[in-house]
Structures are given as structure tokens and as C-alpha cells.
Amino acid sequence: MSTLSTINIGICGLGTVGQGVWKHIDSNRVALESRLGVTLNLARASVRDLKKKRTVRVSAGALTLDPLSIATDPSIHIVCELIGGTTLARQVTIAALKAGKTVVSANKALLCKHGPEIFAAARKHGGHFFFEASVAGGIPIIKALREGLVANRFKLIYGILNGTCNYILTRMEREGLSYPVILKEAKELGYAEADEALDVEGWDTAHKASILAFLAHGTWVPTEKMLVEGITQITQADLSFARENGYAIKLLAVITREADTGEVFVRVHPTLIPKTKVLANVNEVYNGISVTGDVVGETVYIGRGAGQDPTASAVISDIADAVILLNRGNTHLPEPVETRASLTPLQRITGRYYLRLEVKDEPGVLAKIASATAGCDVSISSVLQRPSETAGAASLILTTHQANEKAIRATVSRLKRLSSVLGEPVLIRIADFAG
Amino acid sequence: MSTLSTINIGICGLGTVGQGVWKHIDSNRVALESRLGVTLNLARASVRDLKKKRTVRVSAGALTLDPLSIATDPSIHIVCELIGGTTLARQVTIAALKAGKTVVSANKALLCKHGPEIFAAARKHGGHFFFEASVAGGIPIIKALREGLVANRFKLIYGILNGTCNYILTRMEREGLSYPVILKEAKELGYAEADEALDVEGWDTAHKASILAFLAHGTWVPTEKMLVEGITQITQADLSFARENGYAIKLLAVITREADTGEVFVRVHPTLIPKTKVLANVNEVYNGISVTGDVVGETVYIGRGAGQDPTASAVISDIADAVILLNRGNTHLPEPVETRASLTPLQRITGRYYLRLEVKDEPGVLAKIASATAGCDVSISSVLQRPSETAGAASLILTTHQANEKAIRATVSRLKRLSSVLGEPVLIRIADFAG
CATH class of the missing domain: 3.30.360.10 (Dihydrodipicolinate Reductase; domain 2)
Structure with missing residues (x-):
């Protein structure tokens, strides 16, 4: 197969992250290019306002208002979708993948909403979709x-x-x-x-x-x-x-x-x-x-987890992986094999819970609450009463023994219906799963 | 290029880590093979004692006493060097790389001692050398x-x-x-x-x-x-x-x-x-x-950082990378570009230091020590005296202001020569570099 000596990169959405990618490729170009054995050409970028001042120097001819023109440009090898949102971003991503290109994205909402469609388009047309920047910024x-x-x-x-x-x-x-x-x-x-x-x-x-x-x-x-x-x-x-x-x-x-x-x-x-x-x-x-x-x-x-530089670090690592892949033939990446796992029912999601209730400061309240939780099979481990910011009220903090999500939700609904309970109970999970 | 549907793996050194690799490939085979799109065949293993009981089931015909026979076996695609040491391990690694194979290793001493030779052999003969398991066990x-x-x-x-x-x-x-x-x-x-x-x-x-x-x-x-x-x-x-x-x-x-x-x-x-x-x-x-x-x-x-399972996790991730590479043509990996950086001179390695001295418990000791440190341009930030386990002695704990390695070393030599200082001073760096 032929090896590309110049990789043309198109950046759709030259906002904070896009400018970060441009800046760091430029400033670290020597090391990146010698590691990857190619020239990285920041060929085109789409923006919403051609006149806006930017922190990176981009020639006027490289700018466009139309990200789709980058997605379908035959000279572009890698498209970075950094527009955000799930409408135009989806159009750009799918158009680029349909053109057989590799897409690098930081867009978690897009992937979460349209993941199956995106991966199917990549597989069908021999392109790839990289998304390191979509989760936890610069952490690989x-x-x-x-x-x-x-x-x-x-x-x-x-x-x-x-x-x-x-x-x-x-x-x-x-x-x-x-x-x-x-x-x-x-x-x-x-x-x-x-x-x-x-x-x-x-x-x-x-x-x-x-x-x-x-x-x-x-x-x-x-x-x-x-x-x-x-x-x-x-x-x-x-x-x-x-x-x-x-x-x-x-x-x-x-x-x-x-x-x-x-x-x-x-x-x-x-x-x-x-x-x-x-x-x-x-x-x-x-x-x-x-x-x-x-x-x-x-x-x-x-x-x-976010910000211009950490996100750019992740996008550039995806670009590097894409370059290696482009120069090594379009075999498949070891993607997870798609399955349709069942979801654990709520009765089997168990743990200990913390519940904070604002209650009327009057006798007998705790008895009513204890009776409500017991009726839902939730057993109380500790009770603390604290002053409330509301006059005539007290703040009650309960922790439970092991209970399950279904039972605790029933408990919360039942507690909300008690006339002694004011406002919305606050439920916090205790991280027993963390060992 | 042709795609291999079965990858033959040879394990040189079926000790703790080797058995871990064998065990976990076997137990996670379905997921691994479907991700990688190949059959993983644990074809051969070398041992020092053919009769020894092992925790994994290996057919007698797959075992050999001679790791070099695995390294040069034309049917083997990936050689895992898990022998340890730097003599036989080096022979096996170089022999396998000369045969154009990909080598996966957990051997930090080997790599540290013979890194340039190993990478040169991999480059020259079109093979690859993977070493995720050599540092920090299962952490990628x-x-x-x-x-x-x-x-x-x-x-x-x-x-x-x-x-x-x-x-x-x-x-x-x-x-x-x-x-x-x-x-x-x-x-x-x-x-x-x-x-x-x-x-x-x-x-x-x-x-x-x-x-x-x-x-x-x-x-x-x-x-x-x-x-x-x-x-x-x-x-x-x-x-x-x-x-x-x-x-x-x-x-x-x-x-x-x-x-x-x-x-x-x-x-x-x-x-x-x-x-x-x-x-x-x-x-x-x-x-x-x-x-x-x-x-x-x-x-x-x-x-x-170590142990059978975490190390096996790293070795298997290298095997997976090697499989992808084998089925994608032998282009080069993005290895660091070898340079010959200068080392920072000791005068520019600066920090704060902790010094513990056993000293004679007598008047005037601190003055002698303070004079010795000042003479080396090291300025003391704090002094603590603690009881010593030795009779007639005291334990003196000093911390310094910013100083450099050359000065602190001179200080330690000078302090050692003082008759009031007993035994070897203990020097601990204070991690200012950690921000």
C-alpha cells in the first residue's frame, strides 16, 4: 500500500479546543512529525465568524464558514469535529465517515446519542472514529x-x-x-x-x-x-x-x-x-x-478533565493514532464487540444510603419516619438530629444498613408523603462499592 | 498483504508471570479473540524442568527446555521473553528479533542494559519489541x-x-x-x-x-x-x-x-x-x-506494580498490540526519536534536604555542624534534637533551605569527617519538585 508523507487535517470548529489543537501541533511539530514520520498539515478550519480575532494564525484561505465542505473535501485525511452539539456535529461526522475519512471528536453528547450510527458508518466506509477527548480530558x-x-x-x-x-x-x-x-x-x-x-x-x-x-x-x-x-x-x-x-x-x-x-x-x-x-x-x-x-x-x-490544553492533548493523541492507522492500511481496530447486555434490576443494586430530611420539630416524628423506612424493608443504622435553617424545623440525618435501590426509592416516596417531612429528602449513596 | 487468522505465541520462561499469561489468555479467550479477530494459539513454552507441577495445563509436546528453539521457530509469531536476567534473556530476544519476530518482554533490567541493541535489532529485521510489563506492572x-x-x-x-x-x-x-x-x-x-x-x-x-x-x-x-x-x-x-x-x-x-x-x-x-x-x-x-x-x-x-496477574495483564495487552501490528504490515511504530541529551549538572539539581545525624551529646556540636554546612553554602532551615538509641549520643535532624546536589554532597562528606558526628548521615530529599 502507499504511504502518505503529508497528512491533511481539517478542524471543524476553531473554538477554544480547536485553537488549542492548532497551537500545540504547531509548537510541538518537530517532535510529533519525527515520531510519526509524516508532515502534519493543518489544512483547513471552519468557523462561525471569519473576522473574529483568534489566538492562532490561520491563513484566510484556510478558513471556511461551512464545516461540511471540510468533511467532504477529498484532500483532507483527518477531520476533527470540535463543533459540539448533536445536530451539525452529527452531519459533519457522518459526512466525513461516509467519505471514508477518519474523524477525531471530543463530543461526548454526540457519541452517547448516536454511537451505534457513527461506528456503523465508520465500519461501512472503511474510516475510523476516535474519541479520546470525549471523556476525562487529557487522561488517556x-x-x-x-x-x-x-x-x-x-x-x-x-x-x-x-x-x-x-x-x-x-x-x-x-x-x-x-x-x-x-x-x-x-x-x-x-x-x-x-x-x-x-x-x-x-x-x-x-x-x-x-x-x-x-x-x-x-x-x-x-x-x-x-x-x-x-x-x-x-x-x-x-x-x-x-x-x-x-x-x-x-x-x-x-x-x-x-x-x-x-x-x-x-x-x-x-x-x-x-x-x-x-x-x-x-x-x-x-x-x-x-x-x-x-x-x-x-x-x-x-x-x-477539561479545558483547552488537556482536551487538545487528547485530540492530538487521536490524530497520531489516526496517522499510524492511515499509513498502515484500513484493517479494523479492536473495537469492543457490540452486545446488548441486560441491565441489572434495581432490587440487585444494593448499598448503604445517607438520607437528610427536613422535619417538623415536634415529638413523635422519628417514630413515624422509622416506621415508614421499616415498612419498605430499609433498616436504619444511625440517626442524627441537627438544627435546621428553617424555624420550627429540624434536620434529620439517617444512614441505612445495606438496602437496595428499589426499597430506598419506595422509602423516599413514602417519607415525602408524611406531613412531618418538609420539602424534598436528600439521598446520597455511600460508596461501599469502592471497597 | 495477507492477514493471519491464527497467531502462534511462544512463552520463554513459564514461571509465575508466564503461567499468568497462559491462564488469563485461556480464561478470557472468547473476548480477546473476538476483539482481535484472530485465534490465539499458545503454541510452545520453555521451562527449566519438564516434570515440575504447574497451575496451567500445557501439553507435553508444547514444552521445551530450550528457549532459543522457540525464538527461532518459524511457526511462532510472537515470543514472550519472561525468563528474567540479562544473559539468556538477551540471547533469546536478539535471536527472535533477528528472525523478524515480535518480542514481548517484562524484563526491565534487560531493556535498561541492552535497549539500544534491542531496538536496533527490531528495526533492522522488521520485528517489534513491546515492554509494557517492564514498568509498573499492570498500569498502562x-x-x-x-x-x-x-x-x-x-x-x-x-x-x-x-x-x-x-x-x-x-x-x-x-x-x-x-x-x-x-x-x-x-x-x-x-x-x-x-x-x-x-x-x-x-x-x-x-x-x-x-x-x-x-x-x-x-x-x-x-x-x-x-x-x-x-x-x-x-x-x-x-x-x-x-x-x-x-x-x-x-x-x-x-x-x-x-x-x-x-x-x-x-x-x-x-x-x-x-x-x-x-x-x-x-x-x-x-x-x-x-x-x-x-x-x-x-x-x-x-x-x-508487580505480581502474576497485573504483569500478565500488561503482557497480554502487548500481545494484543502485536497481533494488530502483525496483521497490519510492518511499518514502524512511533518510537521516541533517539537523541543523546546532556545530563543536568549537579549544581543545577536543587531542592530542600532533610539530614539526620547521630552526634555526640556534648556542648558545641551544633556550632560545628552549622559551621560545616555554612562552609558548603548550605543554609539550615530547622534543627530538631531527638534522643538517640545510642548512649551518649543524640539524634539531630536538620532541614535545609534550597541547596543543590553538589553542595549537599560536599556538606555530607564534611560532616562525616567531624569527630562529633557518629556513623553515616542520612539524607532524604524533600519533594519540592512535586509542587
């Missing part, structure tokens, strides 16, 4: 799962996959300030989006968990089949309990697979994780992932 | 450095690379027992070799550091050009100081590269590392590596 976790740990079956993967949530929780914990106050500051500092819902309600983490679950188990778990809860209900009461009892609170994605049944379950929720675990000490915008394989045991990966 | 750190972080230049890599030392230090710290007591128990439990020198004196760590430095910087730093110190002098006095001042003591490999000069330096020594750093909390037989890239920032990798 996709490569670790797909290649480095290929000997393993993964009974447990859990991780901090959203830097915004981790930043907010870290600052709440360190400074004793409330969620709304820290969120506001995080927005001003650019650590949270203007519309923060995707991050703080857990959906961004869920998208990434879906990708990790596919890599590990070959099955796509749609986010609506997951348990997804965010961090918006976490207060200083919860963080105090955590601190006093040797825990940190982290928003975790948890992917489990039952060895006997092969059932898979994916969940995203705030979690009380013992401070003795490494991930309890992964703070600020850092991400961390614990991967337990049946052969290797537990391995942990930590790094910055 | 070789792949991370070579592929996942290819966009980066690495100003700092540091890590815990020897499980035996980490196990001993962890138990000393937790149980308050002395080095000889814990070493004896570690030997009985199989966590330390009968001859422990290679581990506890830092040479095993140095071999691994040499491999990481080559991957990161393309230059082979022989161990005699490194600073290598082990853990045999560490006592409870040092661990107490560490605990009281917010540090852990870890045997670290530290690889630095100066951005301006390109100079590289590799060192291995016990280190006071702040408990706030993740690696300070990596305990027992676990390894951990911090890699700081100019693009990605700091990333950290943690996992079991």
Missing part, C-alpha cells in the same frame, strides 16, 4: 480501557468525570459556602457554563459514563436507563456529616457488571466516598477514574 | 507515555516504581517497626526476594526510571549516571519527622528535563513528599506515577 482513559487493559473484564469502574461539579463541591467543602454562592463564582471564573444544568444535574457525567460502559462492556446504555442525580441539593449539612465521618462527597459515575449474569448498570449520583480512597482526594477541576479489572486489579487515572 | 504507563500523551513534552515524571520498597515503608510507617523486622516478614510473605538488594537499594527502580526516561526523552541514561539511593537507612526517627510535618516517605524515581537546555536528569531516592500529593497516599505494593506534560498538565496513574 479510552486508550487504557481499549488497549492497555484489553486482557481484563471490568466488574467496577467509577469516577469523577465532571470538572465543574468537582470544582463546586471542593470549594463548598473548603470554604463552607453554599451551592448557589459557589456556582455564581464558578460562572464568573469560567469554571461553569452560563447554563449549568448539563453539568450540575449529572447529564454530562452520564454521557461520559455511557461511553466508558460501551468501551468496557460493548453495550450502549442510554442515559434514560441510568440512575442520574446531580449535586444541586448538596448543602453544608451533608458536607459536615461527610467530614465528621471520614468521607468526601463526590459526583461519581459508577459502572458495574455482574460476573455471573453479565448484567450491566450505570449510575451517576453524589456519593459519600471514604477519605482513604484516592478519588476522595481528587479535587478542583481534576477528574479521576478507578478501573477494576479481573486480571490487573484496581488501577486509577487522574488528570485535568 | 508505557502506552500512556508513547501514545496517549504523544502531544506532550515532559518536564517532570516522578513515581513509586518498586512495590517491595513501598510495602516495607508502608508497614514501617503503620506499625512503627524497624526496617530489618519488616524486611524479614516481607521475605516470609513473598513480598521481598531472598536477595533483596536490587529492590531496596533502588536499582530496580533505576532500571524502570531509565525506561521511562527513554520513552519520554529518547535518551538512555545508564544507571551509573543516575543518583541512586535506597531505603535501607530509613528509621522510625525519619518516619516520625515525616508524620509530624505532613509528609510521607516514599522511594521515588524522579525524571526531570530542563525546558531551556533540554538537559535530562534521573534520580532515585527516598523522598519526603507532602501528604497532600496523591502519591504520598499510594501504599503497600501499589505503584504510582505522576507525569506532567506541557500540554496536558499533571496526570497520575496508580495500580499494582
Whole structure:
């Protein structure tokens, strides 16, 4: 087969990440090109505004308003889809794959929503789809799962996959300030989006968990089949309990697979994780992932989960892999074999739980609550009463013995119906799965 | 090119790791073969005793006493060199590479000693040499450095690379027992070799550091050009100081590269590392590596550093990579471009130091010591006097302000010559480099 001596790269979406990719390929060109044995030509880029000032120097002739023209340009070998969203990004990705090109993407939402279609298009037309940057920024976790740990079956993967949530929780914990106050500051500092819902309600983490679950188990778990809860209900009461009892609170994605049944379950929720675990000490915008394989045991990966430079690092590593593949013939990559695993039923998702309730400060309340939990087969391990910020109310913190998701959900609904319980109970999982 | 549907694997050295590889390929065969699209045939294995009982079932016809017969067998595609040592292992490796085969190795000493010869033989005859298992067991750190972080230049890599030392230090710290007591128990439990020198004196760590430095910087730093110190002098006095001042003591490999000069330096020594750093909390037989890239920032990798299963996990991932390569034509892998970097002179290796001296318990000692250190341009930051186990002696713990390796070495020689200083001063670096 013929070997390409120049690789033409098209960048669709020259925003923060796109400019980072351009900048770092330029600044590290000598080392990259000598390692890969090719010339890397940043040939074209699409933008939304041709006139906008950018931090990288791109000739006017290389710029276009139309990303699809890059996706279908016969001279382009590798298309980087860095547009974001799932509409135009999908059109660009599918068009490039249909043209037999290799696509490098940082787009977790796209992959989570259209993964099967994307991989099918890559297979059908002999192209490839790389997505290291879609999960955990610069941490090479996709490569670790797909290649480095290929000997393993993964009974447990859990991780901090959203830097915004981790930043907010870290600052709440360190400074004793409330969620709304820290969120506001995080927005001003650019650590949270203007519309923060995707991050703080857990959906961004869920998208990434879906990708990790596919890599590990070959099955796509749609986010609506997951348990997804965010961090918006976490207060200083919860963080105090955590601190006093040797825990940190982290928003975790948890992917489990039952060895006997092969059932898979994916969940995203705030979690009380013992401070003795490494991930309890992964703070600020850092991400961390614990991967337990049946052969290797537990391995942990930590790094910055987002931002221009870490994401660019991942995109460039995908470009390097794509170059090697392009010059080595279009045989198939060792993708996970797609299966359709069953999901573990909620009765078999077990653990210990932390429940915080605002209750009327009156006699007999605890008896009613204890009776409600017992009626759902949930057994209480500890009860703490704390002052509430609401007059005439008290804050009640319960922890349970082992219970299952179905029972705890029934418990929460029943508690909500009690007239002594004010507002929404706050439920936090205790990370027994973390050993 | 033709695609192989069956890959014949020969295992030279069916010891602990070899049997682990055999066992896990067998038990995970369905998933591995479907991912790789080939049949994996464990065709032959060499042993030192044909009659010995093994935990894996190998047909008598597949066994041989002669590993070289496997290395040169035309039917074998991938040779796993798991013999250990650097004599027969080198013969087997070079013979297999000369026959154009791909070699997978867990042998850090071999690679450290004969790396240039091995890579040259692989290049010349169109084979490949894989060595993920040579550093940090099951952690895919070789792949991370070579592929996942290819966009980066690495100003700092540091890590815990020897499980035996980490196990001993962890138990000393937790149980308050002395080095000889814990070493004896570690030997009985199989966590330390009968001859422990290679581990506890830092040479095993140095071999691994040499491999990481080559991957990161393309230059082979022989161990005699490194600073290598082990853990045999560490006592409870040092661990107490560490605990009281917010540090852990870890045997670290530290690889630095100066951005301006390109100079590289590799060192291995016990280190006071702040408990706030993740690696300070990596305990027992676990390894951990911090890699700081100019693009990605700091990333950290943690996992079991040795043992049958983690090492087998790494060997099997190399076999998988080799299979893909075999079926994709023999183009070159993106190896580091070999350079001959200068080493940073000792005057520019700076940091803070901890010095523990046994001194005569008499007036005027501190004045003599302070004068000796000042004469070497080393400035003292703190002095603590502690009771010594020796009658008539005291234990003196100094920490310094920023100083350089040349000055601290001169200081230690000068202090040793003082009649008030008894025995060998114990020097521990304080991990300022860890930020």
C-alpha cells in the first residue's frame, strides 16, 4: 500500500479546543512529525465568524464558514469535529465517515446519542472514529480501557468525570459556602457554563459514563436507563456529616457488571466516598477514574478533565493514532464487540444510603419516619438530629444498613408523603462499592 | 498483504508471570479473540524442568527446555521473553528479533542494559519489541507515555516504581517497626526476594526510571549516571519527622528535563513528599506515577506494580498490540526519536534536604555542624534534637533551605569527617519538585 508523507487535517470548529489543537501541533511539530514520520498539515478550519480575532494564525484561505465542505473535501485525511452539539456535529461526522475519512471528536453528547450510527458508518466506509477527548480530558482513559487493559473484564469502574461539579463541591467543602454562592463564582471564573444544568444535574457525567460502559462492556446504555442525580441539593449539612465521618462527597459515575449474569448498570449520583480512597482526594477541576479489572486489579487515572490544553492533548493523541492507522492500511481496530447486555434490576443494586430530611420539630416524628423506612424493608443504622435553617424545623440525618435501590426509592416516596417531612429528602449513596 | 487468522505465541520462561499469561489468555479467550479477530494459539513454552507441577495445563509436546528453539521457530509469531536476567534473556530476544519476530518482554533490567541493541535489532529485521510489563506492572504507563500523551513534552515524571520498597515503608510507617523486622516478614510473605538488594537499594527502580526516561526523552541514561539511593537507612526517627510535618516517605524515581537546555536528569531516592500529593497516599505494593506534560498538565496513574496477574495483564495487552501490528504490515511504530541529551549538572539539581545525624551529646556540636554546612553554602532551615538509641549520643535532624546536589554532597562528606558526628548521615530529599 502507499504511504502518505503529508497528512491533511481539517478542524471543524476553531473554538477554544480547536485553537488549542492548532497551537500545540504547531509548537510541538518537530517532535510529533519525527515520531510519526509524516508532515502534519493543518489544512483547513471552519468557523462561525471569519473576522473574529483568534489566538492562532490561520491563513484566510484556510478558513471556511461551512464545516461540511471540510468533511467532504477529498484532500483532507483527518477531520476533527470540535463543533459540539448533536445536530451539525452529527452531519459533519457522518459526512466525513461516509467519505471514508477518519474523524477525531471530543463530543461526548454526540457519541452517547448516536454511537451505534457513527461506528456503523465508520465500519461501512472503511474510516475510523476516535474519541479520546470525549471523556476525562487529557487522561488517556479510552486508550487504557481499549488497549492497555484489553486482557481484563471490568466488574467496577467509577469516577469523577465532571470538572465543574468537582470544582463546586471542593470549594463548598473548603470554604463552607453554599451551592448557589459557589456556582455564581464558578460562572464568573469560567469554571461553569452560563447554563449549568448539563453539568450540575449529572447529564454530562452520564454521557461520559455511557461511553466508558460501551468501551468496557460493548453495550450502549442510554442515559434514560441510568440512575442520574446531580449535586444541586448538596448543602453544608451533608458536607459536615461527610467530614465528621471520614468521607468526601463526590459526583461519581459508577459502572458495574455482574460476573455471573453479565448484567450491566450505570449510575451517576453524589456519593459519600471514604477519605482513604484516592478519588476522595481528587479535587478542583481534576477528574479521576478507578478501573477494576479481573486480571490487573484496581488501577486509577487522574488528570485535568477539561479545558483547552488537556482536551487538545487528547485530540492530538487521536490524530497520531489516526496517522499510524492511515499509513498502515484500513484493517479494523479492536473495537469492543457490540452486545446488548441486560441491565441489572434495581432490587440487585444494593448499598448503604445517607438520607437528610427536613422535619417538623415536634415529638413523635422519628417514630413515624422509622416506621415508614421499616415498612419498605430499609433498616436504619444511625440517626442524627441537627438544627435546621428553617424555624420550627429540624434536620434529620439517617444512614441505612445495606438496602437496595428499589426499597430506598419506595422509602423516599413514602417519607415525602408524611406531613412531618418538609420539602424534598436528600439521598446520597455511600460508596461501599469502592471497597 | 495477507492477514493471519491464527497467531502462534511462544512463552520463554513459564514461571509465575508466564503461567499468568497462559491462564488469563485461556480464561478470557472468547473476548480477546473476538476483539482481535484472530485465534490465539499458545503454541510452545520453555521451562527449566519438564516434570515440575504447574497451575496451567500445557501439553507435553508444547514444552521445551530450550528457549532459543522457540525464538527461532518459524511457526511462532510472537515470543514472550519472561525468563528474567540479562544473559539468556538477551540471547533469546536478539535471536527472535533477528528472525523478524515480535518480542514481548517484562524484563526491565534487560531493556535498561541492552535497549539500544534491542531496538536496533527490531528495526533492522522488521520485528517489534513491546515492554509494557517492564514498568509498573499492570498500569498502562508505557502506552500512556508513547501514545496517549504523544502531544506532550515532559518536564517532570516522578513515581513509586518498586512495590517491595513501598510495602516495607508502608508497614514501617503503620506499625512503627524497624526496617530489618519488616524486611524479614516481607521475605516470609513473598513480598521481598531472598536477595533483596536490587529492590531496596533502588536499582530496580533505576532500571524502570531509565525506561521511562527513554520513552519520554529518547535518551538512555545508564544507571551509573543516575543518583541512586535506597531505603535501607530509613528509621522510625525519619518516619516520625515525616508524620509530624505532613509528609510521607516514599522511594521515588524522579525524571526531570530542563525546558531551556533540554538537559535530562534521573534520580532515585527516598523522598519526603507532602501528604497532600496523591502519591504520598499510594501504599503497600501499589505503584504510582505522576507525569506532567506541557500540554496536558499533571496526570497520575496508580495500580499494582508487580505480581502474576497485573504483569500478565500488561503482557497480554502487548500481545494484543502485536497481533494488530502483525496483521497490519510492518511499518514502524512511533518510537521516541533517539537523541543523546546532556545530563543536568549537579549544581543545577536543587531542592530542600532533610539530614539526620547521630552526634555526640556534648556542648558545641551544633556550632560545628552549622559551621560545616555554612562552609558548603548550605543554609539550615530547622534543627530538631531527638534522643538517640545510642548512649551518649543524640539524634539531630536538620532541614535545609534550597541547596543543590553538589553542595549537599560536599556538606555530607564534611560532616562525616567531624569527630562529633557518629556513623553515616542520612539524607532524604524533600519533594519540592512535586509542587
